[in-house]
Structures are given as structure tokens and as C-alpha cells.
Amino acid sequence: MSTEVVGPVAGRKLGSRIMWSRAKRLAAAKGISVAEARNLLKENPEALANIEYSQAVLNEKESELRKVYPYIVKGSIKFHVSGVHKNKMTVEITCQWPGCTETREVATSDLHQVKYCETHTREARLARRREKWAQANPKKDKPVVVKASKKKAKKVKEEASA
Numbered sequence: 001m002s003t004e005v006v007g008p009v010a011g012r013k014l015g016s017r018i019m020w021s022r023a024k025r026l027a028a029a030k031g032i033s034v035a036e037a038r039n040l041l042k043e044n045p046e047a048l049a050n051i052e053y054s055q056a057v058l059n060e061k062e063s064e065l066r067k068v069y070p071y072i073v074k075g076s077i078k079f080h081v082s083g084v085h086k087n088k089m090t091v092e093i094t095c096q097w098p099g100c101t102e103t104r105e106v107a108t109s110d111l112h113q114v115k116y117c118e119t120h121t122r123e124a125r126l127a128r129r130r131e132k133w134a135q136a137n138p139k140k141d142k143p144v145v146v147k148a149s150k151k152k153a154k155k156v157k158e159e160a161s162a
């Protein structure tokens with residue numbers, strides 16, 4: 001088990017090990033034999049996902065998440081078996097920017113870092129940069145674009161090292 005194999009052999013071994021554990025889980029969940037579960041997974045690769053992420057499980061997960069992120073749209077949780085969010089759960093969130101009512105689909109694994117729609121995510125990023133700039137330059141009152149300040153920082157560095 002612990003011997004390390006690289007290359008295509010490792011991939012095959014890992015693949016069959018995953019297949020085996022998936023079949024075992026499905027067999028346990030459905031009360032069928034592992035061989036039956038393997039056949040079922042061959043015919044319907046999503047069979048296990050459909051059991052593990054049944055609507056009841058998803059609803060429970062969503063209400064847990066809504067305790068931490070109350071701006072999750074109720075009833076929006078989904079588990080994806082294909083597409084960009086393959087094997088991930090997503091929810092819709094309402095943008096937390098004051099006055100904005102846009103919703104956005106977010107993978108549940110990204111909830112800790114996304115709370116605005118795409119427009120306001122950019123807006124918030126700019127605001128953070130301006131604030132940082134203001135802190136670094138307390139005497140000047142006009143924020144400059146970030147590119148310029150980067151250039152300036154580079155110039156200062158170059159002058160220092162020259």
C-alpha cells in the first residue's frame with residue numbers, strides 16, 4: 001500500500017483503488033454486494049454522488065452554511081456531476097455590497113472569500129488598494145493608480161540597489 005509507484009501504473013492503481021472504495025461505499029449505502037455496486041457505477045457513474053448528495057443531505061448542508069453565510073439564497077444549493085463545478089457543491093449568494101441585489105453562483109469551498117457579485121468584487125479590490133495606498137502615503141490625499149505606485153516602488157528599489 002505504501003510503496004510509491006510513479007507513471008501510468010500509479011494512475012491505474014489509484015484509479016482502481018478509487019473505483020473500489022466508491023463501489024464499497026455504494027454497496028453499503030444501497031445494501032447490495034460490491035460486485036453489484038461496481039456494475040451499477042459502470043452504468044451510472046453518478047450513482048454514488050446521487051446517494052451521497054441527495055436533496056436531504058444538500059438541504060442540511062445548506063442550512064448549516066446559512067448559519068455562517070446568511071446571504072446564501074435559500075434552496076440554491078446544488079451538487080454538480082459535470083461542468084466547471086464538477087464534483088463540487090455550489091450555492092447562490094446575494095451580493096453584500098450596499099444596495100446591490102445581484103446573485104452569483106459560488107462553489108461552497110469559496111464561500112469564505114466571495115461575498116460580492118463580480119462587479120463589486122472588483123470594486124472592493126480597488127477600494128482595498130486605495131486604502132492601503134492611503135495608509136502608506138498619509139500626507140498625500142490623492143490616490144494614484146496602482147500601476148504607477150508599483151513603478152515607483154520599483155524605481156525606489158533600483159535606486160537603493162544602485
Ligand SMILES: [Zn+2]
Nearest residue numbers: 095100117120
Ligand atoms: Zn454587487
